[in-house]
Amino acid sequence: MIIVKDVAKAYGDVQAVKSVSFHADDAKITTLLGANGSGKTTTLRAISGLLHMDAGSVTVDGMIVADDPVKAQASLGVFPDSFGLYTRLTTREHLAYFGEFHGLSGTKLDAAITEVDKMLNLSEILDRRTEGFSQGQRMKVALARAILHRPSNIVLDEPTRGLDVMNIRLLRTILFDLRKEGRCVLLSSHVMAEVSALSDHVVMMAEGVVCAEGSPAELIARAGEVNLEEAFVKLTGQEDNGERKVA
Amino acid sequence: MSNHAFIVYKKEIKDMVRDRRMLIAAFGFALLMPVMMGVLYLVSKDSEAEARNTMLALSNIHQAPGLVAFMEKREIDVVEFEGNIVPEELPGKADALLFLPDNYGEMIKQGKVVIGRLYVDENTKLGIQRGREIGSAMDAYSSYVAGIRLLARGVPAAVASPIITSSYDLGNAGFFRQFMGNMILMMMLMAPFVGGLVVAVDTLAGERERHSMQPLLAQPVTARSVILGKLAMVSTFSIVSSLLSVTTLLIAISFIPAGTLPFAVYVNAHTVPLIFIQLIPFSILIAATQLFISIQVKSYKEGQSYISMFMMVPMFVSYLKIFGGEKLADFALFAPILAEMESLGSLFFTGEVSVSHMTSSILVSIIGILVLTWFTSRKLQSEVMLDAA
Incomplete structure (x- = not known):
């Protein structure tokens, strides 16, 4: 379970996140929904222990990230905004490298690799160097890397970007499986159809603040609109040109 | 680690x-x-050059048998240089070129001062060393001739050479x-x-x-x-x-x-x-x-x-x-x-x-x-x- 409370972060004069608070519960898929620059990635980086926050706190399974980021990171599986693969290593070597940081070795590591192979159908690319992989194959390696150690919390930053329909469907199935296993899945997106199809809980963000949160159905009802896209526009006060209406 | x-x-x-x-x-x-x-x-x-003796090219060589003998005693080979024009570079494998006047033999006989022109090439370390070797050999020959002239006039040669210095390279490197x-x-x-x-x-x-x-x-x-x-x-x-x-x-x-x-x-x-x-x-x-x-x-x-x-x-x-x-x-x-x-x-x-x-x-x-x-x-x-x- 991830609890974000009053998190704020500025980069120089730019206030990327002003005040963000929400819960991402176990056995649920929680989505941060927001336009580009709304503070989603900064929030996810703060959760992943990659940023020093200016204010607020993040708790992962009861551990305060700022106090001991390494301990909190052991409970997280992170799928960052870029795949970041090593082109001279094979998929198996990638998984072994990251698995070892989580204490996996020997037969345990082999078993974990076999499991993600089964889950993501990696057999064709398992012993191939990642150079020249398609976007879908790269996604699979990055996702396998994030879930190899069976973390209780999985954080994914815009996981469907650049993927074709079949890979999006595969990703969706895996995320549902992870939810079924009782894991906390937190992702960010600005693709309405994906958010509607995936999310149990949606956190709408704009200009570094949370504007609304709830299930997709609740948010649509609260906005009195017919779909999530319209509800997002209304609840975040966004104009069609991307500017936010000031109340 | x-x-x-x-x-x-x-x-x-x-x-x-x-x-x-x-x-x-x-x-x-x-x-x-x-x-x-x-x-x-x-x-x-400069390995090839180091393997042979220092070489002096000399104009009017036939008028200077004494100088040739003196140089050869010092293991400096002497070769003839024909002509009076200074070349752009030293001839052949010569390490220096010495121009003697056309009446060198006559002037030596008369006990006159001879002015020679010594050309060396100091572009290389070896060129510097060998040019200096020939220059110092010429100084020594000059002292030698002076000594003979003084002896002929009944004056001991040592009067003209009160100090004789030998050089040795003591540098480790x-x-x-x-x-x-x-x-x-x-x-x-x-x-x-x-x-x-x-x-x-x-x-x-x-x-x-x-x-x-x-x-x-x-x-x-x-x-x-x-x-x-x-x-x-x-x-x-x-x-x-x-x-x-x-x-x-x-x-x-x-x-x-x-x-x-x-x-x-x-x-x-x-x-x-x-x-x-x-x-x-x-x-x-x-x-x-x-x-x-x-x-x-x-x-x-x-x-x-x-x-x-x-x-x-x-x-x-x-x-x-x-x-x-x-x-x-x-x-x-x-x-x-x-x-x-x-x-x-x-x-x-x-x-x-x-x-x-x-x-x-x-x-x-x-x-x-x-x-x-x-x-x-x-x-x-x-x-x-x-x-x-």
Whole structure:
């Protein structure tokens, strides 16, 4: 379970996140929904222990990230905004490298690799160097890397970007499986159809603040609109040109 | 090394050795260095010229049998030069050209002063030496003729030559020997710079550019472990490059016939381990410095530019020692690179340990490694590392 409370972060004069608070519960898929620059990635980086926050706190399974980021990171599986693969290593070597940081070795590591192979159908690319992989194959390696150690919390930053329909469907199935296993899945997106199809809980963000949160159905009802896209526009006060209406 | 640092190290080594270009860049220098030194030595050596006597080209040679005999006694070969026009360069293999006046024989007979013109070529070290040898032989012949003239007039020759000075070269090493020796030391010290260059850029600036830094930093591993693992990898390349350069150099020297080199090399089972002990901390220091530079930049290209500029440091310091070593204060010889040159030079060319230089060099290296690694680890914790160029 991830609890974000009053998190704020500025980069120089730019206030990327002003005040963000929400819960991402176990056995649920929680989505941060927001336009580009709304503070989603900064929030996810703060959760992943990659940023020093200016204010607020993040708790992962009861551990305060700022106090001991390494301990909190052991409970997280992170799928960052870029795949970041090593082109001279094979998929198996990638998984072994990251698995070892989580204490996996020997037969345990082999078993974990076999499991993600089964889950993501990696057999064709398992012993191939990642150079020249398609976007879908790269996604699979990055996702396998994030879930190899069976973390209780999985954080994914815009996981469907650049993927074709079949890979999006595969990703969706895996995320549902992870939810079924009782894991906390937190992702960010600005693709309405994906958010509607995936999310149990949606956190709408704009200009570094949370504007609304709830299930997709609740948010649509609260906005009195017919779909999530319209509800997002209304609840975040966004104009069609991307500017936010000031109340 | 912590377990996590070792995991990083294993991966980094595997990643780097799979890139053929990196291996060539890292070890090509160490393997080619003896060849480069050999070429440099051959170019500077003038071996063919050294194997023969000094040679003087002389105009009006038939009027100067006494001068010819005097020169030949001094093992200076004399050949005839025809004509009165000064050529653009010395004729044939001559080391100097002496023009005597057309009435040289007559003037000598009459006891007159003869003005000769001596042309030498001081473009090379050998040219300078041989020109001076002929000049001093001419002075000696002049004194000799003066002595005979005085004797003919009943005056003892010693009156005209109250002081006779003989010159002997007491220098342990001439400029050439020093130059070649220091060049060898410079090449040895350049090896860790070259060995670590590409891998140091790739492991931090390259990792940042490829966006693989973020997933790595999101793992339960400290920045210190990551940097230690990477430092160990870059150090491995630097150390191997260093030791390889010494080994190939020693192998190359072993093929050169004894007495051909302009310096003596005292390398044995006792000094080789000391040379390695000296080079290992220095190589790690260079690796730590290269990583420190690499973490400051956003892209591979930028890193390459700065680390290439860093390569100029050992070259500059070595040239400072080669050309201005005499003017350097004693304490300056304890500075990094200079201390290594002093210590290695002592081990290599005298077989003796310069305890003060070796100790200071190792201590400075250890302190440098700790400080630079601390700063590099600290920088890795900075959130700017998440963004590439």
